[in-house]
Amino acid sequence: MTDNTVRKIAADLPDLESYWMPFTGNRYFKENPRMISRADGMYCYTHDGRKLLDAVAGLWCCNAGHCHPKIVEAIKEQAETLDYAMAFQLGHPRVFELANKLTSIAPEGIDYAFFVNSGSEAVDTALKMALAYHRIRGQGERTRLIGREKGYHGVGFGGISVGGLSPNRKMFGAMLPGTDHLPHTHNLEHNAYSRGLPEWGAHLADELENIIALHDASTVAAVIVEPIAGSAGVLLPPKGYLKRIREICDKHGILLIFDEVICGFGRVGDSFGATRFDVTPDLMTTAKGLTSGTVPMGAVLASKSIYDTFMTGPEGAIEFFHGYTYSGHPLAAAAGCATLDVYLGEGLFDRARDMEDKFSDALHSLKGEPNVIDARSFGLIGAVELEPIAGQPTARAMNIFRECFDNGVIIRTTGDTLAFSPPLIIDEAQIEIVVESVRKALHNN
Numbered sequence: 001m002t003d004n005t006v007r008k009i010a011a012d013l014p015d016l017e018s019y020w021m022p023f024t025g026n027r028y029f030k031e032n033p034r035m036i037s038r039a040d041g042m043y044c045y046t047h048d049g050r051k052l053l054d055a056v057a058g059l060w061c062c063n064a065g066h067c068h069p070k071i072v073e074a075i076k077e078q079a080e081t082l083d084y085a086m087a088f089q090l091g092h093p094r095v096f097e098l099a100n101k102l103t104s105i106a107p108e109g110i111d112y113a114f115f116v117n118s119g120s121e122a123v124d125t126a127l128k129m130a131l132a133y134h135r136i137r138g139q140g141e142r143t144r145l146i147g148r149e150k151g152y153h154g155v156g157f158g159g160i161s162v163g164g165l166s167p168n169r170k171m172f173g174a175m176l177p178g179t180d181h182l183p184h185t186h187n188l189e190h191n192a193y194s195r196g197l198p199e200w201g202a203h204l205a206d207e208l209e210n211i212i213a214l215h216d217a218s219t220v221a222a223v224i225v226e227p228i229a230g231s232a233g234v235l236l237p238p239k240g241y242l243k244r245i246r247e248i249c250d251k252h253g254i255l256l257i258f259d260e261v262i263c264g265f266g267r268v269g270d271s272f273g274a275t276r277f278d279v280t281p282d283l284m285t286t287a288k289g290l291t292s293g294t295v296p297m298g299a300v301l302a303s304k305s306i307y308d309t310f311m312t313g314p315e316g317a318i319e320f321f322h323g324y325t326y327s328g329h330p331l332a333a334a335a336g337c338a339t340l341d342v343y344l345g346e347g348l349f350d351r352a353r354d355m356e357d358k359f360s361d362a363l364h365s366l367k368g369e370p371n372v373i374d375a376r377s378f379g380l381i382g383a384v385e386l387e388p389i390a391g392q393p394t395a396r397a398m399n400i401f402r403e404c405f406d407n408g409v410i411i412r413t414t415g416d417t418l419a420f421s422p423p424l425i426i427d428e429a430q431i432e433i434v435v436e437s438v439r440k441a442l443h444n445n
């Protein structure tokens with residue numbers, strides 16, 4: 001490390017050089033750090049004491065708001081009682097309790113929870129479950145995995161293989177063999193400024209029939225989609241689209257995986273996208289809101305029939321050769337139990353549903369502002385899409401992100417889309433602050 005690469009922006013901060021930051025322009029950040037050192041409820045505080053309204057719940061994860069006292073207390077208590085218990089062949093009560101709570105808010109028939117540490121691990125775990133499920137049933141030739149253009153399923157090799165975001169794929173070679181992708185459903189010509197789910201586009205699900213015909217159904221293991229594609233810019237499923245995907249999967253004996261890492265835990269005004277859209281997949285991947293972002297944890301939720309398929313080998317034998325040292329970690333399990341209690345006890349999923357029209361009205365009020373080409377939302381997830389600056393894709397959205405941050409509001413950008421996913425405790429006045437901050441920044445950029 002040389003002197004000119006070691007940067008310190010204030011006496012109370014450490015050197016910034018050694019940390020290689022994820023999904024971040026490291027050099028720009030280290031020249032212009034935006035450091036959060038404390039958070040509470042709807043707010044984050046910078047290291048130098050500025051207060052910021054958090055319109056993205058951390059990274060779509062702190063659904064109960066930051067540092068909820070009941071969740072904090074549960075983590076503290078757990079840390080004092082049991083730091084760790086071996087995850088393989090041993091257990092601890094808290095993680096069983098969490099599995100029960102979690103499956104109780106899942107769609108009917110989704111009765112089992114397998115714990116992991118992140119959304120990426122949840123996705124790779126679900127893909128492996130799908131492959132193994134078919135093999136156990138004597139259909140080991142079903143190895144193909146179908147994702148969707150613009151899908152984001154984390155950064156493991158499985159996730160980027162079925163994912164559909166080119167920057168996340170192009171540097172990393174051939175990835176998993178035998179994947180294919182449905183077309184995405186984003187279409188401003190037909191669906192700009194839709195309220196709720198767009199009317200146009202259910203027929204795009206029928207492309208799945210063509211993909212299946214191309215490869216032959218007997219080679220296809222699973223289809224994975226996000227009910228609402230979050231990271232690509234909040235792309236809403238057209239009305240009827242998810243039901244159609246379910247029907248086609250059923251027709252061909254293909255498993256359907258919903259990646260609910262963002263959609264889960266109240267984000268769409270219900271427990272999950274599956275429950276809100278009334279379409280039950282075979283497997284669901286979750287993370288983020290499971291612990292309201294407090295301790296890393298994810299879970300794959302599986303149908304009884306998938307679980308039962310695995311439970312057929314010799315008595316006492318391991319049924320699924322997969323798991324992580326920290327699967328069901330006691331601190332995460334305690335955080336998860338407390339988080340689900342808070343969601344249900346405080347009625348936060350209903351609250352998200354109650355606020356969705358106000359949230360939608362607020363985002364749609366930006367129609368007509370400079371360079372706005374779409375506003376869309378569902379539950380408490382939404383986006384405002386912008387006309388890019390000619391020759392400088394992503395620059396306009398990034399400028400707006402920076403200006404909002406400087407004015408006390410944290411939003412997120414993806415491409416030239418501004419994304420919003422506030423904690424479910426946001427109130428009307430706070431929604432207005434977010435939208436007025438964006439409106440002001442639109443006029444300057």
Ligand SMILES: Cc1ncc(COP(=O)(O)O)c(C=O)c1O
Nearest residue numbers: 118119120152153154259261262
């Ligand atoms: C739908 C979806 N799947 C998977 C992931 C990956 O989760 P993680 O970053 O916890 O690995 C994300 C993260 O944003 C996501 O949105």
